[in-house]
Amino acid sequence: MIVLKSPAEIEIMRQAGRILADIMDTLIDKVKPGITTLELDKTAEAQLKKSGATPAFKGYRGFPRSICVSVNEEVVHGIPGARCLLEGDIVSIDIGVRYNGLYSDSAVTVGVGAIDDEKQRLIDTAKEALTSGIEAMTTANRLSDICASIQKVIEGHGFSIVRDFVGHGIGSELHEDPQIPNFGEPGHGARIKEGMVFAIEPMVNAGCADVRIDNDDKWTVKTVDKKPSAHFEHTVALTHKGQEILTWRKTHP
Numbered sequence: 263m264i265v266l267k268s269p270a271e272i273e274i275m276r277q278a279g280r281i282l283a284d285i286m287d288t289l290i291d292k293v294k295p296g297i298t299t300l301e302l303d304k305t306a307e308a309q310l311k312k313s314g315a316t317p318a319f320k321g322y323r324g325f326p327r328s329i330c331v332s333v334n335e336e337v338v339h340g341i342p343g344a345r346c347l348l349e350g351d352i353v354s355i356d357i358g359v360r361y362n363g364l365y366s367d368s369a370v371t372v373g374v375g376a377i378d379d380e381k382q383r384l385i386d387t388a389k390e391a392l393t394s395g396i397e398a399m400t401t402a403n404r405l406s407d408i409c410a411s412i413q414k415v416i417e418g419h420g421f422s423i424v425r426d427f428v429g430h431g432i433g434s435e436l437h438e439d440p441q442i443p444n445f446g447e448p449g450h451g452a453r454i455k456e457g458m459v460f461a462i463e464p465m466v467n468a469g470c471a472d473v474r475i476d477n478d479d480k481w482t483v484k485t486v487d488k489k490p491s492a493h494f495e496h497t498v499a500l501t502h503k504g505q506e507i508l509t510w511r512k513t514h515p
């Protein structure tokens with residue numbers, strides 16, 4: 263069941279989104295060769311605390327850190343640690359915020375220093391796929407129209423869609439109905455209505471679509487062919503004014 267959010271709930275989620283966006287901007291500025299993924303986590307955790315919010319991921323099914331940081335062939339759910347970022351890497355940062363009982367969720371992929379053209383094209387494609395998915399979130403559409411528009415962008419650029427992980431509704435839970443896959447035939451599923459809030463999150467692989475969970479840490483999702491992957495996510499509400507990106511940043515998307 264898709265739970266519609268009231269304007270008052272959306273206002274709290276807007277605040278949760280702003281807290282998240284500020285932290286994301288701080289972390290994007292910190293991404294430089296030589297920084298460890300744990301330093302990013304510690305920065306995020308301190309800023310969350312200062313904002314009166316809590317990290318949504320810490321303790322979620324036992325996840326040990328405040329944010330997810332996934333490098334190169336890591337798709338999502340990377341655990342921050344001693345890994346040092348290197349020039350030419352791409353790094354995906356995923357943050358979940360709980361504030362006054364409601365959630366926001368957002369991710370970006372950025373280059374570390376100078377990156378090669380193929381990695382840049384991968385990042386640009388994931389960004390464009392997110393924008394296209396957000397634009398399809400209108401009352402004229404059904405749920406799968408979001409999925410189909412994301413798929414069209416990713417496959418149009420010759421990249422692969424991660425199918426094992428999907429976007430989702432969000433509100434008083436981090437993950438709510440409906441699931442929003444990054445692929446699908448248009449015209450199916452529930453009609454999109456005002457009051458719906460979705461975390462739309464394309465995950466795009468440079469090589470094949472297959473991923474697997476790391477055997478050692480039981481969390482990190484990696485591409486099977488070890489080629490890089492990019493991930494972008496925004497929490498988006500549909501209000502009477504149209505789509506509103508609650509996790510919007512000055513460096514959007």
Ligand code: MG
Pocket residue numbers: 356357358367368369463495
């Ligand atoms: Mg996320």
Ligand code: MG
Pocket residue numbers: 367429430461463495
């Ligand atoms: Mg999410």
